[in-house]
Amino acid sequence: AQSVTQLGSHVSVSEGALVLLRCNYSSSVPPYLFWYVQYPNQGLQLLLKYTTGATLVKGINGFEAEFKKSETSFHLTKPSAHMSDAAEYFCAVTPPYGNNRLAFGKGNQVVVIP
Amino acid sequence: KAGVTQTPRYLIKTRGQQVTLSCSPISGHRSVSWYQQTPGQGLQFLFEYFSETQRNKGNFPGRFSGRQFSNSRSEMNVSTLELGDSALYLCASSTGQIPYEQYFGPGTRLTVT
Numbered sequence: 001a002q003s004v005t006q007l008g009s010h011v012s013v014s015e016g017a018l019v020l021l022r023c024n025y026s027s028s029v030p031p032y033l034f035w036y037v038q039y040p041n042q043g044l045q046l047l048l049k050y051t052t053g054a055t056l057v058k059g060i061n062g063f064e065a066e067f068k069k070s071e072t073s074f075h076l077t078k079p080s081a082h083m084s085d086a087a088e089y090f091c092a093v094t095p096p097y098g099n100n101r102l103a104f105g106k107g108n109q110v111v112v113i114p
Numbered sequence: 115k116a117g118v119t120q121t122p123r124y125l126i127k128t129r130g131q132q133v134t135l136s137c138s139p140i141s142g143h144r145s146v147s148w149y150q151q152t153p154g155q156g157l158q159f160l161f162e163y164f165s166e167t168q169r170n171k172g173n174f175p176g177r178f179s180g181r182q183f184s185n186s187r188s189e190m191n192v193s194t195l196e197l198g199d200s201a202l203y204l205c206a207s208s209t210g211q212i213p214y215e216q217y218f219g220p221g222t223r224l225t226v227t
Contacts, residue, residue: 032212032213032214034215042220042221043120043204043218043219043220043221044204046215046216049213090157096212099214100169100210101147101159101162101170102147102157102159102206102216103159104156104157104158105156107156107157
């Protein structure tokens with residue numbers, strides 16, 4: 001079974017500072033990896049994904065993530081936080097074969113301090 | 115393209131009742147997955163339907179069931195509601211093929227009293 005670990009349920013960051021959200025996965029084979037964002041009273045919006053190829057992937061709203069197989073990690077970063085980045089962020093994985101089932105981490109609630 | 119739509123957005127039910135939630139996927143998508151989101155358990159996979167057949171199932175009791183119609187619209191049913199069923203139920207739409215990119219609807223907020 002696959003699992004995802006996101007440490008630190010609440011993350012505070014100053015406006016203009018680096019946003020770093022950590023995601024580690026446990027899987028027998030490298031999975032497909034996703035980051036989703038959820039704004040209050042809304043569903044999940046896909047930020048970016050890694051399937052194959054280049055390990056540094058760029059997403060929407062200035063976010064990017066790097067897949068590191070040796071560290072089983074897929075950390076999300078953004079160089080400069082905006083107030084609009086305040087939301088909950090989820091890392092998710094799915095196996096790269098015949099399975100459309102996402103396993104999510106517990107999420108990080110990001111608070112941006114002006 | 116229109117996004118994933120879910121109806122109703124909010125629902126209040128009493129213990130013991132049953133409820134049906136509806137999801138319309140993105141046009142052309144044949145896979146619909148359902149997830150339950152609660153503060154305690156987070157996001158948990160319920161089941162996935164692809165071309166009217168249940169393809170994957172999560173670890174939920176038989177009170178939770180679903181179906182998919184020929185137009186790919188899906189319904190989820192919960193019978194004999196319990197207080198613990200209070201949650202945000204999210205529907206996700208995808209082509210059903212690798213790399214399984216899923217697009218989520220706004221969810222249905224179910225409150226059981």
